[in-house]
Amino acid sequence: MASQSSQWNNNTAFLLAATGSAVGLGNIWGFPYKAGENGGGLFVLLYIFFVITLGLPVFMAEVFIGKKGKSNPVSSIETLAKKSKSSSKWSIVGYGGILASLIIAGYYAVIAGFVINYGFISADKGIDKAMRFLLPMLFVLVIAMVGYGAVAGDFSSGLNYLFSWKAEDFSAGTIQAAIGQAFFSMSIGMGTLMAFGSYMPSDQKVSKASAVVVTADTGVALLAGLAIFPLALGLGFSPNAGDTLVFVTMTEVFAQLGSVGQFVGPLFYFLLAVAAFSSMISILEPSVAYLTQKHSMTRAKASTYVVAFCFLLSLISVAGHNVWSNLSIGALDNPFEAMKYFADDFLLLLVGTGMSIFVGWRLEKVIDADTMGIHNKALMGLWVFILKVISPVFLMVIWTLGNLQILFDIRFF
Numbered sequence: 526m527a528s529q530s531s532q533w534n535n536n537t538a539f540l541l542a543a544t545g546s547a548v549g550l551g552n553i554w555g556f557p558y559k560a561g562e563n564g565g566g567l568f569v570l571l572y573i574f575f576v577i578t579l580g581l582p583v584f585m586a587e588v589f590i591g592k593k594g595k596s597n598p599v600s601s602i603e604t605l606a607k608k609s610k611s612s613s614k615w616s617i618v619g620y621g622g623i624l625a626s627l628i629i630a631g632y633y634a635v636i637a638g639f640v641i642n643y644g645f646i647s648a649d650k651g652i653d654k655a656m657r658f659l660l661p662m663l664f665v666l667v668i669a670m671v672g673y674g675a676v677a678g679d680f681s682s683g684l685n686y687l688f689s690w691k692a693e694d695f696s697a698g699t700i701q702a703a704i705g706q707a708f709f710s711m712s713i714g715m716g717t718l719m720a721f722g723s724y725m726p727s728d729q730k731v732s733k734a735s736a737v738v739v740t741a742d743t744g745v746a747l748l749a750g751l752a753i754f755p756l757a758l759g760l761g762f763s764p765n766a767g768d769t770l771v772f773v774t775m776t777e778v779f780a781q782l783g784s785v786g787q788f789v790g791p792l793f794y795f796l797l798a799v800a801a802f803s804s805m806i807s808i809l810e811p812s813v814a815y816l817t818q819k820h821s822m823t824r825a826k827a828s829t830y831v832v833a834f835c836f837l838l839s840l841i842s843v844a845g846h847n848v849w850s851n852l853s854i855g856a857l858d859n860p861f862e863a864m865k866y867f868a869d870d871f872l873l874l875l876v877g878t879g880m881s882i883f884v885g886w887r888l889e890k891v892i893d894a895d896t897m898g899i900h901n902k903a904l905m906g907l908w909v910f911i912l913k914v915i916s917p918v919f920l921m922v923i924w925t926l927g928n929l930q931i932l933f934d935i936r937f938f
């Protein structure tokens with residue numbers, strides 16, 4: 526019998542932990558470079574569109590499963606499946622999430638390592654307490670960079686780049702990239718939100734808490750774009766440097782900014798490392814919760830196993846950046862790209878679809894207005910309809926078309 530999660534005793538704990546999870550490399554490293562790779566404007570607009578139409582509803586579904594199931598991702602789903610007389614096989618959705626989390630952990634740690642390397646710093650303080658002011662500091666710094674970029678960089682080109690629509694960028698791959706990035710950035714699809722949802726105090730409402738976290742996360746991603754592109758474009762750098770944008774391009778940008786850059790640069794990488802660290806912890810949480818609750822391990826033992834496993838996986842990811850950088854797997858350039866693709870664009874969307882179908886079709890009777898904090902019938906109906914029809918159909922069509930394009934270079938548009 527799986528044990529239940531213990532609960533947080535206040536409402537800010539969920540908000541802090543979930544925002545700490547959501548705001549990470551995905552926002553500041555991933556979002557700008559993917560926007561750059563996919564031509565800017567269209568990607569950004571699609572991203573915002575998907576955050577609102579699919580991201581928030583599926584985010585709420587994931588938190589709901591955790592809050593109602595009160596346990597690790599696998600056990601929560603099993604409990605709810607039983608309650609709704611559904612097959613216990615639905616737990617595959619939870620296992621899928623855990624698989625995604627292990628792979629993501631394997632490459633995320635490596636990028637976080639780059640951050641520390643590029644900032645030449647190391648953090649040695651009580652990280653959870655530090656989050657309370659470091660996270661707001663990251664917000665403030667990014668806003669300050671936007672302001673500075675508006676003056677010292679080329680703000681109108683940056684804005685134009687981020688928001689202007691170029692029809693030729695429209696492809697299944699761009700849509701899949703935008704959805705994949707949206708899910709990744711919001712920490713959807715691998716049980717993190719279920720685990721955090723299971724620690725939520727009973728009087729906290731799923732809808733409101735989800736909306737706060739999703740808004741903060743999207744805000745930071747857009748601000749990161751507004752901070753980086755005006756500076757990079759203004760100093761004549763190319764916006765599509767791929768995943769080296771925040772590292773190689775931005776260190777060069779900071780170098781050109783003289784004394785301001787010498788101050789802002791290290792601070793930027795330091796705060797990015799903090800954001801990455803809190804996300805990393807949340808990535809490990811589904812597997813740790815699973816091992817402690819389902820297999821009665823101590824947290825220390827579970828964490829050791831999970832970290833050891835991720836360490837081994839991360840060696841593959843590291844090798845993708847050097848000795849195996851030419852070892853392509855299908856259309857994917859190297860093992861690092863392959864891990865990233867398989868976890869972010871392949872698994873997260875699959876698990877997201879599974880959660881959406883599970884909550885929409887199997888848990889309709891279990892959903893209650895009070896847990897969700899949605900007392901308007903029409904709104905509730907809309908949420909369930911999105912989970913039942915819109916999100917599964919849309920996600921699977923895009924998933925199929927995107928995979929055909931990326932893996933086999935078969936394009937329909």
Ligand code: TRP
Binds near residue numbers: 712715807873
């Ligand atoms: N959202 C984080 C980021 O933007 C990464 C992350 C943390 C994540 N937990 C997750 C991604 C769970 C997917 C699922 O960097």
